[in-house]
Amino acid sequence: MFGWVRRGFRRAYERVLHREIGDGPTHVAIIQDGNRRYARKRGDDAPDGHRAGAQTTENVLEWCEELGIEELTLYAFSTENFDRPPEEREHLFDLFENKLYESVRSEQIHDREVAVRVIGEVDRLPERVRDAVEYAESETADYDKFTLNIALAYGGRAELLSAARDVCHDVEAGKLSADDVDVAAVDAHLSRQPVRDVDLIIRTGGDERISNFLPWHANGNEAAVYFCAPYWPEFSKTDFLRGIRTYESREKSWQRTRTERAVALVRAVAEVEFEDARAVASRLREQLSSSGADEVSAELAKRTDETAD
Template identity: 65%
Template sequence: MKRWLRRRVDWAYEQLLSREISGAPTHVAVIQDGNRRYARQRGGDAPDGHRAGAETTERVLEWCQDVGVEELTLYTFSTENFERPDDENEELFDLLCEKLYEFADADRVHDNEVCIRVLGDVGRLPERVQDAVDYAEEQTRGYDRFVLNIALAYGGRTELLCAARSVARDVESDDLEPAEIDVETIESRLYDRTVRDVDLIIRTGGDERTSNFLPWHANGNEAAVFFCTPYWPEFSKPDFLRGIRTYEHREASWRRTRARRALALLGAVSEPELAEAKAVVDRFRDSLPTGEQPDEDEETDGLEAGGQAAD
């Protein structure tokens, strides 16, 4: 009876969260933490937790597609994970091979045109994992409706360091002028194919840190972050929807802040900057409370006053 009641409550909460969500982030990145602790809590070994976590991964992929997420990145194996016991890693590598081949051949992957890509220093992984990576990427290379990035042998600092060294080599060989270095220069050296800016990071397992994950694409985009206590195998759809809701609240707050800053500029800066501020106000006007929204006359007066001050 208690189990039935719990399921009904969970279902009702999920429906409530679904109704509250009006949009979805484009790119969600997930730190899948807690597999080993989940296994130990149940008297099992680490591989048991990793296998249970793999089932959650498949469900999250479906949830992302349900709400309109277009790109999902999973932090699956970091460079620090190489320091774990060899027998534990070997079993995880076997599971990775199994799942990569399974995903690459799955009807649901091809029906939904999912492009599978691996981010990280793949050359450090065992040859059998490299072969599985090549197979999965080749089988799904032509798809672009949904992108699934799997971070393997991944380290955010290492990624940025390699990009910086690549730029330095080109500058040293006179193939690149320092003045020509811009955002696109760095991004083109991080990955072979474009990775969207991260809108939302989700971390399970109770720790509140982002662990050097996608620093260029997440920190640079001021991504929203949702920390939750369930271990990755326990991560549920309501947890996922709460993460999406966190992103929506963060996005709304960001829009209001931008609009308020732009309004404050209207009477205090030069004419070119005023035009830019007005454009920001126009763009984000609807995010302000009704009482804070300026009318057209107020904006015009601000522009005229600013122009006179500039003269």
């Protein structure tokens, strides 16, 4: 009886969270932490925890589809994970290989037109995993409805260093002018697959750090970060929706700040030259939400009335 009550409460709470969410993020990235601790808690071995975590990954893909999220990046294996015991690494490599083949053979991947991509130092992975990566990417290369990035042998600092070296080589070879080194130039040398800016990072397992994960794509976009206690195999839809709510709160705060700055700018310019204020307000309205644009218009109207008086 109590199990039925808990399930009913959880479903009701999920509906409440759904109502609190607006358009939501476009790109969510997840640090899947806690598989081994989950296994230890249950008296199992690490491979059992990794297998349980694989089911959570499938659940998250469904939740992303429900919410209209367009891109998901999963931190599956970091460069630091190569220091794990050989038997655990081999199990993980077996799991990655099997899951890559299974995912592409799944009707859901093709029905949903999911492009599977792997980011990281793939050349450091065993040949059997590299073959699975190539197969998964080639079989889904033409899809564009949803992008699933799997970070394997990934390290954010190493990725940035590699990109910096490549840009330097291009400048030295005369392929690129030093004056032309910009965000787009660095983007072009990052990773082996394109990744859009990250809106929200979720980390499970209780640790409050982002562990060298997507520094260029997350920090530059001021991504929201949601840390939660459940181990990855225990991560629920409620936890996921709470993470989305964190993004919504950050987005509202960010829009509020932009609007306040825009209004202050229009006010300052209007005090010097009113026609310039009109031009500035016009440009700012294009960059703000509808409510923010209304506030800028209201400030301009106020200044117009004061000038008329």
